[in-house]
Amino acid sequence: xxxxxxxxxxxxxxxxxxxxxxxxxxxxxxxxxxxxxxxxxxxxxxxxxxxxxxxxxxxxxxxxxxxxxxxxxxxxxxxxxxxxxxxxxxxxxxxxxxxxxxxxxxxxxxxxxxxxxxxxxxxxxxxxxxxxxxxxxxxxxxxxxxxxxxxxxxxxxxxxxxxxxxxxxxxxxxxxxxxxxxxxxxxxxxxxxxxxxxxxxxxxxxxxxxxxxxxxxxxxxxxxxxxxxxxxxxxxxxxxxxxxxxxxxxxxxxxxxxxxxxxxxxxxxxxxxxxxxxxxxxxxxxxxxxxxxxxxxxxxxxxxxxxxxxxxxxxxxxxxxxxxxxxxxxxxxxxxxxxxxxxxxxxxxxxxxxx
Amino acid sequence: xxxxxxxxxxxxxxxxxxxxxxxxxxxxxxxxxxxxxxxxxxxxxxxxxxxxxxxxxxxxxxxxxxxxxxxxxxxxxxxxxxxxxxxxxxxxxxxxxxxxxxxxxxxxxxxxxxxxxxxxxxxxxxxxxxxxxxxxxxxxxxxxxxxxxxxxxxxxxxxxxxxxxxxxxxxxxxxxxxxxxxxxxxxxxxxxxxxxxxxxxxxxxxxxxxxxxxxxxxxxxxxxxxxxxxxxxxxxxxxxxxxxxxxxxxxxxxxxxxxxxxxxxxxxxxxxxxxxxxxxxxxxxxxxxxxxxxxxxxxxxxxxxxxxxxxxxxxxxxxxxxxxxxxxxxxxxxxxxxx
Numbered sequence: 001x002x003x004x005x006x007x008x009x010x011x012x013x014x015x016x017x018x019x020x021x022x023x024x025x026x027x028x029x030x031x032x033x034x035x036x037x038x039x040x041x042x043x044x045x046x047x048x049x050x051x052x053x054x055x056x057x058x059x060x061x062x063x064x065x066x067x068x069x070x071x072x073x074x075x076x077x078x079x080x081x082x083x084x085x086x087x088x089x090x091x092x093x094x095x096x097x098x099x100x101x102x103x104x105x106x107x108x109x110x111x112x113x114x115x116x117x118x119x120x121x122x123x124x125x126x127x128x129x130x131x132x133x134x135x136x137x138x139x140x141x142x143x144x145x146x147x148x149x150x151x152x153x154x155x156x157x158x159x160x161x162x163x164x165x166x167x168x169x170x171x172x173x174x175x176x177x178x179x180x181x182x183x184x185x186x187x188x189x190x191x192x193x194x195x196x197x198x199x200x201x202x203x204x205x206x207x208x209x210x211x212x213x214x215x216x217x218x219x220x221x222x223x224x225x226x227x228x229x230x231x232x233x234x235x236x237x238x239x240x241x242x243x244x245x246x247x248x249x250x251x252x253x254x255x256x257x258x259x260x261x262x263x264x265x266x267x268x269x270x271x272x273x274x275x276x277x278x279x280x281x282x283x284x285x286x287x288x289x290x291x292x293x294x295x296x297x298x299x300x301x302x303x304x305x306x307x308x309x310x311x312x313x314x315x316x317x318x319x320x321x322x323x324x325x326x327x328x329x330x331x332x333x334x335x336x337x338x339x340x341x342x343x344x345x346x347x348x349x350x351x352x353x354x355x
Numbered sequence: 356x357x358x359x360x361x362x363x364x365x366x367x368x369x370x371x372x373x374x375x376x377x378x379x380x381x382x383x384x385x386x387x388x389x390x391x392x393x394x395x396x397x398x399x400x401x402x403x404x405x406x407x408x409x410x411x412x413x414x415x416x417x418x419x420x421x422x423x424x425x426x427x428x429x430x431x432x433x434x435x436x437x438x439x440x441x442x443x444x445x446x447x448x449x450x451x452x453x454x455x456x457x458x459x460x461x462x463x464x465x466x467x468x469x470x471x472x473x474x475x476x477x478x479x480x481x482x483x484x485x486x487x488x489x490x491x492x493x494x495x496x497x498x499x500x501x502x503x504x505x506x507x508x509x510x511x512x513x514x515x516x517x518x519x520x521x522x523x524x525x526x527x528x529x530x531x532x533x534x535x536x537x538x539x540x541x542x543x544x545x546x547x548x549x550x551x552x553x554x555x556x557x558x559x560x561x562x563x564x565x566x567x568x569x570x571x572x573x574x575x576x577x578x579x580x581x582x583x584x585x586x587x588x589x590x591x592x593x594x595x596x597x598x599x600x601x602x603x604x605x606x607x608x609x610x611x612x613x614x615x616x617x618x619x620x621x622x623x624x625x626x627x628x629x630x631x632x633x634x635x636x637x638x639x640x641x642x643x644x645x646x647x648x649x650x651x652x653x654x655x656x657x658x659x660x661x662x663x664x665x666x667x668x669x670x671x672x673x674x675x676x677x678x679x680x681x682x683x684x685x686x687x688x689x690x691x692x693x694x
Contacts, residue, residue, distance in 0.1 A: 050510025219410025
């Protein structure tokens with residue numbers, strides 16, 4: 001090794017060392033408070049992972065876990081909509097000795113016994129977004145909720161702003177009796193008085209969040225009611241296929257209060273000019289709910305400082321009238337099935353959903 | 356196109372139109388549909404308004420096509436539970452492969468038909484040749500097809516192409532294209548079934564496979580082809596759904612399984628195999644669709660809507676499965692003894 005080569009090698013090594021030191025200093029500074037010093041493994045368990053919302057959510061969960069260097073292993077399991085598999089996944093993760101489980105309990109109380117067993121076996125268990133029954137401290141560590149009531153309040157307030165003298169509202173939600181729809185209605189009822197009339201059967205028109213069924217339900221509703229002022233839906237993208245039905249009746253698409261989605265934003269931009277009443281307000285669709293659940297799980301498992309709240313609240317995302325906090329967003333070159341309100345960058349979402 | 360009760364009659368003395376006996380299923384389903392329309396006119400006129408029909412008829416057309424496919428299988432004494440997988444696979448192929456590009460649509464459609472034929476051949480081999488139970492074989496195929504759905508789409512919906520939206524979702528003379536397509540398929544199925552040697556043999560084999568075997572008909576081949584043509588029907592239905600709904604989910608076929616059986620039963624097809632009634636199946640699809648629209652327009656809760664549809668199925672089975680003449684006679688004979 002010549003002298004000059006040796007010097008170069010020392011210089012490179014020194015540069016590398018300083019970079020590493022800088023990096024570690026930076027990562028120490030960036031380590032969030034909820035990330036404690038104890039090493040732990042973490043698993044995200046989805047009851048059903050087969051749609052874009054869940055894929056983006058899983059990506060958000062993974063990104064959040066990456067922020068904590070104490071997490072030594074991150075696993076993901078998809079229950080594929082099968083309750084038995086979801087239960088089996090929970091049992092399996094507990095048996096493997098995974099320290100913290102974040103669970104989207106689609107099957108509701110059906111997964112509670114498995115969660116309880118995992119909790120009693122010593123795992124940190126954080127169910128989120130879907131009520132699974134039981135209680136924190138006995139069946140699981142903590143439940144991280146989504147404030148669907150708050151979504152209802154936000155929609156209600158926007159409706160009051162647009163229609164101060166009352167309005168006819170059509171409220172569409174998912175499967176019959178789903179708790180999300182019921183909570184959203186509760187939120188709207190806190191804001192809306194008797195001058196606001198719900199045209200749908202109580203508590204909401206059932207659509208199963210299926211675009212085909214939504215189209216049929218909407219056709220029947222439009223034929224029946226000549227004066228729909230505003231449609232409220234808790235899954236905006238499922239309306240994209242159904243809203244053109246208004247054209248069949250030679251009527252403008254009415255005002256719409258819903259949750260965001262790229263396909264919906266692009267649909268609005270394409271159709272606003274021909275539909276004079278088509279104002280749009282969206283709340284964030286909540287793919288970042290999982291981040292709060294992951295923070296809680298990591299804080300409990302690694303000895304970090306838990307977040308202040310255990311309730312995830314969505315804010316307003318788009319408002320076509322005020323453009324506050326955002327004008328209606330559309331990324332025409334990216335897939336429709338991504339969510340621009342998500343903290344996961346749009347291109348990363350596009351890659352994740354495989355488009 | 357009235358159905359006659361004489362099963363395999365191809366020649367005979369000419370009958371005046373009023374002498375042709377109508378099939379029980381045809382009379383029942385037409386009577387029920389007319390009664391339903393009258394009910395709609397009285398209690399829920401909005402359900403039969405032009406706009407509502409334009410909105411709902413495409414789905415009736417899809418159900419009619421799926422029902423015609425299921426009918427072919429039921430005619431051979433089987434059941435095809437791979438409807439959801441077959442339809443969903445066609446939906447995701449027709450939306451994901453072109454990815455909004457009209458130029459790639461034809462290739463995607465051809466690929467969808469190829470997959471449908473492959474699925475149908477496997478179903479047919481398992482059931483027709485290797486004599487597996489139809490329910491077991493087709494439920495396995497359904498899982499396999501959903502594997503394909505996930506492999507192609509990962510469960511993520513994709514916006515349909517403009518061309519497909521125009522072909523399947525557009526209108527000519529105010530009538531949805533999907534309705535024309537369903538009617539064309541109806542004419543084709545009816546013609547082949549009732550007016551060709553192949554069709555008559557198909558029905559004969561369904562009615563009595565042993566007798567058909569004895570006279571030298573290729574029973575296994577016909578039974579296999581029932582599954583192949585059924586899958587082709589599901590494929591067409593899936594492609595239509597992909598055009599009718601702008602952004603269909605990857606599981607769009609799930610809601611079609613029960614209705615597909617319901618329309619076949621309501622049309623009077625024997626679950627033991629035999630004759631098929633294509634026109635009645637299509638009318639039954641319209642009937643079920645209109646029943647949903649009626650329930651929605653009247654504003655009954657979702658639970659009641661589901662019960663109404665289930666009752667329609669039970670009544671349908673009751674009408675055809677119970678021998679009402681014998682039952683009434685028995686009851687009439689028993690009453691005097693009790694007195």
